[in-house]
Amino acid sequence: MPQVTSHGTGIYYETHGDGPAVVFAHGMGGNALSWWQQVPFFVEQGYRAIAFDHRGFFRSPCAPDEFHPGRFPDDLLAILDAEGVERASLVCQSMGGWTGLPTAIRAPERVSALVLCGTPGGLDTEKTREARARLASRMGSGRVEGNLALAPDYPRHEPAMAFLYDRLNALNPGLEPAALASFGDETAQVREAQLESYGVPTRVISGTEDQLFSPEVLHDVAARIPGADIVDFPGVGHSTYFEAAERFNSVVLEFLRKHA
Numbered sequence: 492m493p494q495v496t497s498h499g500t501g502i503y504y505e506t507h508g509d510g511p512a513v514v515f516a517h518g519m520g521g522n523a524l525s526w527w528q529q530v531p532f533f534v535e536q537g538y539r540a541i542a543f544d545h546r547g548f549f550r551s552p553c554a555p556d557e558f559h560p561g562r563f564p565d566d567l568l569a570i571l572d573a574e575g576v577e578r579a580s581l582v583c584q585s586m587g588g589w590t591g592l593p594t595a596i597r598a599p600e601r602v603s604a605l606v607l608c609g610t611p612g613g614l615d616t617e618k619t620r621e622a623r624a625r626l627a628s629r630m631g632s633g634r635v636e637g638n639l640a641l642a643p644d645y646p647r648h649e650p651a652m653a654f655l656y657d658r659l660n661a662l663n664p665g666l667e668p669a670a671l672a673s674f675g676d677e678t679a680q681v682r683e684a685q686l687e688s689y690g691v692p693t694r695v696i697s698g699t700e701d702q703l704f705s706p707e708v709l710h711d712v713a714a715r716i717p718g719a720d721i722v723d724f725p726g727v728g729h730s731t732y733f734e735a736a737e738r739f740n741s742v743v744l745e746f747l748r749k750h751a
Contacts, residue, residue, distance in 0.1 A: 493573065495566075495569045495572075495573045497546075497562065497565050497566040498562050498565060498566075500551065500552075500553040501551060501552075502545075502551050502566045502570060503523065503549070503550035503551045504523070504542065504543035504544070504570050505542050505543070506540070506574060507530055507531075507534050507539070507540045507541075508533070508537075508539050508540055509537075509539055510538045510539050511537075511538055511539065511580070512538070512539045512576045512580070513538045513539070513541070513579060513580040513582060513747065514570070514580070514581050515529060515530070515540065515542045515582050515583075515584075515587075516543070516563075516567070516581060516582070516584065516587030516588075516590045516591055517542075517544075517545065517584055517585075517586070518584040518585025518586045518587055518640070518729075518730070519585060520640045520656070520659075520660045521548075521584065521659055521663075522544045522548045522549035522659065522662060522663060523543055523544050523550075524542075524549075524662070525584070525659055525733065526540075526732070528739075528740070529582070529736070529739075529740060529743075530542055532740045533740070541570065541574070541576075541579070543567075543570055545563065545586065545587070545590070546562065546563075546566055547664070547670060548663045552664065555667040555669060555670055556669075558667075558670040559673045559676070560586075560589040560590075560613065560676075560679045561593075561676070561678045561679050563589055563590035563594075564593045567581075567590050568594065568598060568601065571601060577601065578602065579602065579603060580606070580747050581594065581595070581602055582606045582608065582732075583605070583608060583610060583612070584609060585608070585610045585640075585703070585729065585730075586610070587608075588607050588610030588611060588612035589612065589613045589674070589679065591605050591607060591610075591612060592605065592607065592612030592681055592716075593613060593681060595689070595691040595693070596681065596686070599690060599691050603750060603751070604693070604746060604747055604750040605691050605693045605694070606693075606694050606743050606746060606747075607693065607695045607712075608696040608731055608732055609696065609697065609698060609701055609703065609709070609729045609731060610704060610709075611704060611709065611712045612681060612712070612716075613679060613680055614680075614681045614683070614712050614715060614716070615681060615682060615683075616683070618707065618711050618712075619704075619708060619711075622704050622705070622708050623674065625703075626703055627671060627672075627674075627675070639702050639703060640656065640702075640703070640728065640729045640730050641653060641656060641729065641733070641734060642698065642700040642727055642734060643702070643728070645728060645734055652733070652734075656730070656733060683715055686716060686717060689716065689717045690718070692718065692746070692749075693713075693716050693719040694719065694720055694721070694722065694743075694746045695709050695710075695713040695716075695721040696721070696731050696742065697709040697710065697721060697722070697723050698723075698728045698729055698731045698734070698735075699723055699726060700727060700728045701727075701729045702729060722742050724738065724739075
């Protein structure tokens, strides 16, 4: 599978199928493999599905001082350029939101639609600052542990799936404390003033049992992004794409088709 170099780091990515491009940006508990329930579905629906490992994750290793969320948009645009993709829809889980929303602000002509799943996308508000502080205090290993990234009762009802989530996460090397701290840097934040002329169609997806970014936080985020809507997933945790894949795929497909 191909790799592209961005800021001196090799970014691993995969592309499957033909048609309009949709890029899947994983969260801190995942990598490109996390989208195993989405990639085949969207290929079957006539899309070109692109999934990648963020810098510092699985097959995109980088030195600790080369990890910063401020470089995520450059990494994504490097992939699009390498594949000759002029416009793509972006589906971003948790940490992946720090890729998606900044890219949509910086290069709106490259983004057809944006789906933010369990993520504020780096938008800096009082509520998101509080959520980031809580998250940082629970992540000493630099990984989102399965018992936080899934609904509290999910491992009991779906032990095999919870085990798979944990094993996918274990493929990542984990982040250094300084790398985690970089998410609080001024340059990693999106300010509301940057959204004044924002026009990319955006949908926020929120699990009502999300232990990392609560529905209260995500509803506040959606209200601040011009034109955004929000879809709640009752009884589902932080990883809606993983826990409720069938509904997730349907909700995302409907939105992408609406804004084709």
